[in-house]
Amino acid sequence: MTNREKYVQAFVEGLEINADQTEGLAYEAIPEWDSVGHMNLIGCLEEAFDIMMETDDIIELNSFEKGIEILKKYGITIA
């Protein structure tokens, strides 16, 4: 799996949504991505990329695109 596939998969699993819903998605834009969904998503991302995110980054990760930017800090490039 490419990093992008892993990234999308984390959203699919963490938020229990379809892959075609992920792009452009923002926090609180759909009922699934609420604070409960958010923590599931973080768990999935951490597992998929074997990282531990800082609390500030967990708060700042408020969209699909923002997440890609944040993961760069952890040395993960998503093309």
Added chain:
Amino acid sequence: MEMDLDTLLEMDPYALKKEEKERALSETLKSLTIYHRKHCEYYDNLLSALDVRDGGSYYDLPMLPVRLFKKYELFSVPREEIKKVMTSSGTSGQQVSKVFLDTRNIRSQSRVLTHLISSFIGRERLPMIVLDTKLVKKDRKMYSARGAGITGFSMYGRNIFYALDENMELDEGGLREYLAEHGNGRILLFGYTYMIWQYVIREMEKRGIAMDIRDGALFHVGGWKKLKDQSVDSETYNRRVRQRLGNLAIHNYYGMAEQLGSIYIECEYGHMHCSNYSDVVIRNPKDFSVCRTREKGLMEVVSILPTSYPGHILLTEDEGEILGEDDCPCGRCGKYFKIYGRIKNAEVRGCSDTYERP
């Protein structure tokens, strides 16, 4: 000078001393009052009906009784910008409060909560034990303060373990396993004051078991009423929690659904602390004049965080007293205080529209 959130987030959250804080807080709360009057019609009507003085200090600004949030839907942003409606847990038979949050307000709450918590435990996310059950996601749009508290706190932990199963039974085996794996380093624990007592500590006492956490930080929140009924004070509570769980720094905290984020955390000397973001004023329940230090009265709580609803200056139904200011032996600046819990017959005072027979 008004307070700027980004600047405050760079500072120690307990750095501001009396004079500087009072000046900055006054400016900030004054502009918030003007802002909310402009954007929340009901709030403006209410304040117009009162004789609002424009004094120099936030002590003179109008307070809203918290119970207004149970009666009215108060918000200061366009309806479509509201992303979350927080409800208070409220005891059965009572109406719940509704707090309307937009993206900006949700974010500032999280950032400030993080700032406060991390000043106690550091920025690293610790292995975390929730002394509660994993709540099922029901109606997610209207989620309860209890669920929100657990989810919100989960951000400070990792590898989260829920110590109670869905029947509220203590998972002793699971807990031992978790501690075997993570017990060598520091551990974060979170739960609700009474739930911890009833379902964890009392249960462990009944079973005659104990855990040996070497280095833990327990944060707990919630009412003391049921504990008081059992004559359990905070010293007893802390002693028996440590007897059963091990070496814990115990931080009770006080906060309300109407002012999430700017919570009041108990320090190692057992004092609740106001931070740069908040303050407590004790009021005489008869005439609402300001009480002296060490004088019991009604608690007014102020916070610079509420921007999407007019909840920045609230009169609670809790009784407390200020113990001191800027001189707690723990070194934190700001006021520190003690809470006695809900006043009796809270419904007879407060706003005139809430008259109820006892």
